[in-house]
Amino acid sequence: MVVGRWGIPSVAAGGGVDALLPTGRGHCVLVQKDSLLPTTRTLAAGPGSEPDPDAAISVRGLVKRYGDRAAVDGLDLDIRRGEIFALLGPNGAGKTTTVEVLEGYRKRDGGDVRVLGVDPARGGRRWRAQLGIVLQSGAGDSQLSVRELLKARASYYAEPRDPDEVMELVGLTAEAGARGRTLSGGQRRRLDVALGIVGRPRLLFLDEPTTGFDPEARRQFWALIRSLRDLGTTMLLTTHYLDEAEALADRVGVLARGQLAEVAVPAALGGRGTAPAVVSWTEDGVRRSAETATPTAFVRELAARFPGEVPDLTVARPTLEDVYLKMIGQVPEGGGTAAAVGRRGAERSQGVSS
């Protein structure tokens, strides 16, 4: 058995403000349309404000430098208890660094951070036992069976979930006796999640959890995440899949160059909620389209011009992907994801990193 972090057994080692949008539960976002950084801030997590004692995660002015380069550069963020928050951002934006600071795995250079009310830099075993972590590389080649792995992990917690219930929850009951190395990629990921939740965490970190899943496995995984939310688990999800963020997240935060460019509910990100619709149709053999703020009225007028169905009619608004790509630009800062991941993989088995 490999001993991972914390001694817990591991199976792997400026433009103008254009609008004020409510994001729910008393938070608002300031939307600026014509600048990349920062376009939006949660008012509740404004610079200089006090950390929110009721939040599951509360961050003010987080700074993390590697050499003279700031990977995280003054981050403010509140994640409410019980919500699923998706952290989005291009390669090298600072997502993993941020999450590692929150997990108590990486030292920060500045700022105030509270996770379940505790500074992660000082979090002890009791605090850590309330966290669940599902890393990118997981259960892999274990010689132990699924049930053995879960029982071993559960034994480290005061009030673990029943391993059989966890297997049921993640859909691994039929594989209870199978060794980790014989599982398919999707089953291994389920096992990663099972290991992450068997300690009954109040806060679950999910790092790109569905990479490599087939479409059906992703849908099943989403259902699992929703059922965990129903059980009251707060989740911080990092993902590059925009549809996943849209399907799961109560709110999304877009990180770019170490700062939060925007925090919003998925439907409001980048002004989606108020963006004009694009109506398209075919007329006289030609594809036509028009932007309109009143698509219903437009389509009604259009329909009056045609005796039957309007040919090839579609009405579209910007997708989450559209606004996200616009927000971040296309060129990843710093490149080098593979190098960063490899470096991290090596560091993660060795305790807290600077």
Ligand SMILES: Nc1ncnc2c1ncn2[C@@H]1O[C@H](COP(=O)(O)OP(=O)(O)OP(=O)(O)O)[C@@H](O)[C@H]1O
């Ligand atoms: N241990 C390290 N030493 C030096 N630089 C690092 C280290 N870890 C990360 N970086 C750099 O910090 C920046 C942020 O990296 P980070 O891994 O946090 O980004 P990310 O948003 O998680 O990226 P990805 O989506 O590719 O996983 C990058 O420029 C990266 O190269």
